[in-house]
Every structure is written in structure tokens, then in C-alpha cells.
Amino acid sequence: MSRLQRLAPVVGLFVLAPFVGEFLLGNLTLAQFPIGTLLAPLYGGGAVLVREIARRRGGGWPMMALLACAYALIEEGTLDQLLWNPAYAGVDSFHTSTYVPMLGTSVELVQTVVALHAVWSICIPIALVETFVPGRRTTPWLGVTGLLTVSIVFVLGAAFVFWGNYAEYRFLAPAHQQVLIGTAVVGLVVAAFSVRSRTPTGDGGRAPSPWILGTAALVTTSAYWMASGLSTAGWGEWIGVALWSLIVAVIVPMVLRWSRSPDWGSRHRFSLAAGATLTYVWLAFPVVPAGGGSVVVDLMSNAVFGAAAVVVLLLASRAAARSDRALMAEQR
Template structure:
């Protein structure tokens, strides 16, 4: 049975995932903090499952990214039905210019869901908590019993969210839509396990300085989220679809190259997460919470959450400093992509 200190990263990720995914983005306010405890079983346990399965399988970050994408579709598909509902939280997010009647889905909305949860709800929290966990960054944090408990809590949290949404919306997607999204989810999970066998060769040259990697992440993610939140006219929707595709290809290409160059390590992975997190800090201010309410209260909440996020980044940055006694331990894992 793990001792309490060994469970610290588990509890940290359990709480950080809903904080980044909902509160830091600006979807939920300070007054709605208790709702975070309702969302944590789904968000936090989902992130834990992604992290533990990715680490146990040996697929590392490529596997975790694919599993995080599967999580994104599970949450916004079968659980809360956002991908097909035209009245989610009282708003029609579905029927824009990129709506595809044959699928009953919006290209832009689906991309937004994948970006929201793959990167910010799952991968960024995992990267930050692993940064804080010096000697166990690439090791599993849970045994089989713990993993089973997390899976059960995740399912229970998902059922709770589904029932809450159904009570409000009285909407369920068609069997064909549910079957289609489940097929895509299954393919993503299969790809996460298959990627273990893919080992790309090292590349010549040295990885960029961590601050350059973080700046690139900030600029790239801001280039997507900024216009997506500030330009709400219909003409931009298909442009935004193109920006998402270009940003995804460019980001994957950059990270794939940099992570195979000499010197890539934990400080670079932290920098990627930090750049993405800072995008949420500034994007939260133009985002209005789903519940509406006072603009002043919303801005105060955004400032508080943003300050907490910056303090977390400072703490993580300090943890990336290698102490002499820890050098040998960290060197064994610093080359991992």
C-alpha cells in the first residue's frame, strides 16, 4: 500500500485537471468552486487513467496524447452529449458554418473539444505534476488496486455528469452517432498501444532553449484560442478550422523534431506546458462563464485563478533545477520524449 507522500502526485493531478480544464479557462467562477468536486472524479480520474496507462504501456507521451484525445471524445460525446446537442447550456454551439448534417456534428466544435481536453484538461496537468515529482516522473504512481479504484470513480463521475446533463437537456444522441464516436475512441486507444513500437531515430543538433520552446507553445496556442474567442462572426469559423489543423501539424512537427535532439528533457516538457497554461490565463478574461453573472465577479475570479496558475509555474520552474544529489536519478529519465 503506497504511503501518503507517494499518493501526493495522484491527488495533485486529481485536483489540477478540473482546475485547468474549467476554472482557469473561465468556464466556471470562484462562486462555483464546489462544482469542482463534482467534476474531479471525471476530469481528475480521467487524467490519472491516461497518465497511468500511458506510463505502464511504455508508450510515453505519444501514447498519453492519443489517450487524452480519446478522453476528450468520451467526455463530450457519450457522457455530456455536447458534440450533438443544439441547446447545450442554453446555447446552440452546433449549427455554425462548419456543421455537417450527415453526421449531425460541427467540425469547429469537435476541434475545440479535442483542443480543450487533450491539451489542457489532461496533458498540461500531467506535465506540471510530473515536473513537481522529481524522482518518479516516468514511473506509475498507482498499483493495480489503485488503478481499479480510479477507473471505478471515473465511471461513476461520468455517470453523474451524464445524469445531470440529461436532467437539464433531456437529450441523447442517435445510436448511429454514439456508435460512430465509440469507434473513433476505440481506434485512438488502439493507436495509443500501437505507438509503443514506433521509435523515431535521433536527429542532429541541439534542442532549443526551454524558454524558446515555451514561447513557441504560447504563441501557437494563442494563435488558435485568441481569434476563436475574439472573432465570433460566422466568416471566421472555417478559417478557425484551418488554423486548428495548421497549428496541430506544426506543433506535432516541432515537438517531434525537438524531442529527438540532444539536450531535450524535463525543462522542455515543462516549458511546453507552461506556454499552453499561460494562454489559458489571458484567454480566460474575454471568456464568459457558462452561468453568466456579474462581469466584475468573473474578472476577479479570472485574476485569482490566473495568479494561482502563475504561482504554480514558478514552483514547477524551481523543481526543474537539478540538485547534485539528484543528478544521477534525473539523468535516467531526462532523455524521454
């Protein structure tokens, strides 16, 4: 295997993370491509590090999910201060019905941040890229030198985001909020490193078909974003909070159980990621770009990015099907 082939999934993940996290969401347009490029070290570096750490430790998806949640809190709580800064562009979810004075932010905003980054910025890009390299899905992609390089790139990207936001807002959260977010991040990291590798036991029952899983992922994630957008005040905001909690408490354990099924395969993992990705494709159209700009450019950008996402999903779908067929052939 050539060096280019070895690094291809790393580069793919490095690029896909900011694409899904910012462009596909509709937060950035084609006109703001340079900004997205500057965000790649943070998003892409974070996704690569989460994936490499989890695969090296053998913690699998539970470990990746916990580290992804820690990443989400680091980005929005420590670096750009979105969780605490009421003047942050486009944020109006502070003093609403889910606002907690002791936290200095709202429950809805914290949940939104975790959903945005843990699921879409980190986990979905990892799942899609791993689909393209089934033979290397559970193995590290980088050596020590590569891991150190990505770590440096990530730290530089984090510093850029922190100083960029500080220069714009001149805002730093009070010490108790920084301690609070630091404690939460440390807790998530400790929990992640406590995860032990598990060999599939085959006791997960029969997994639903990939089509059902993909449709359920699309409907569930779409319902969450629609519910969270119903209202930013009063009881309506609690609908999104309740649905987010329901997904975490009920649906996530169900998926973990199905993943232990003997018929669970690449198409199941891909379908979950694909369904959630398609949610961003439609969600981008009502989302107002962070930097504003022309409505025409916004709509054109959403169409271009959505089409690119569909192409990636089609290619990944074929790769997942080939992988499952090859596995079935080996088991015969």
C-alpha cells in the first residue's frame, strides 16, 4: 500500500468534518469557503484525533461518541465561548425557558451544541469515511509521527478559533463557568477511556434492515431539529429538549443492542450516518448563514453542497454493499 493510499482516509476525514459541520449545515456558503478552510484544522483535526484515539484503545463507537461530546464542549464552551456569550452571532437561546442561572446558559443550547458537533461534525464523517475502507475500519490510520502532526494542527486550529472570537467579542466566560466546562470535558474523557473493547456477542437480536434504519435516522433527526426550532421561549423549547433526551435514553441503547446482532454490517452503520446526513441537506435551506449575504448565493450553495453530499452517500452506499457481500462470501 502506497503512502497516498494509507493517508487517503485521514485526508478524507480531515476535509469531510468541516464540510458536514459548517457547509452542509448551511452555516457557511460558497462565498465563505476561505473561512471553512481556516476551520479545517479544528474540525478535521478533532475528528481524526477522536477516531485515532478510540481505534488505538479499542473502545469503538462508545468511546468515539464520548470523545466527540468532549470535543463539542471544548469548541463551544472553551474556544469560541458560544455557550456563555449572549452576544455571539446568531445565538438567542440564553435567557429562555430552559435557561439555568447556575450554568449561565440554557439546557437547549447545550444539547444543540452536542448534537451539532458530536453527531454531525465528528461521528458522521468518521462513519462515512470508514465505510470506504472496510478493511481498515477498526485499525489506526496514523503512526506516532502522524498522530503528533495532527495534534499540533488541531492545537493551532483551536488557538486560531479562540483568538479570532476573542478579538471579535472581547469576551471571556467567568472562572466558574470555565471550571464547569472543564470538569464536564474531563468527565467525558475519563468515561471514554473507561470504555473497554467488546467482542460482538450475537445477543442483540435481529437488526432492522438498513433501509429502515436509514429512514428512522432521517425522521428522528429531522423531528429533533424541527421540534427544537418550534420556539425559543415557553413550553415549545422543552419539546426539543425532551426529544433530545428521548433519543439519548432510548434510541442510542437500541442501536448499541442491534450492533451486537450477527447480521449487523457495513450497510447498517452507513444507513444511520446517511439518514442523519440527509437531514442536514434539507435543514440547510431554512438556516441563515452565519455571515449573512445574498439569498441567491445561500440557496445555490445549499444546492451544490447537498448534491455533493448525495454523491458521497451514493459512493459510500456502494462501498458498504460490496463490504457486506464480501463478508457474506467469506462466511459461506
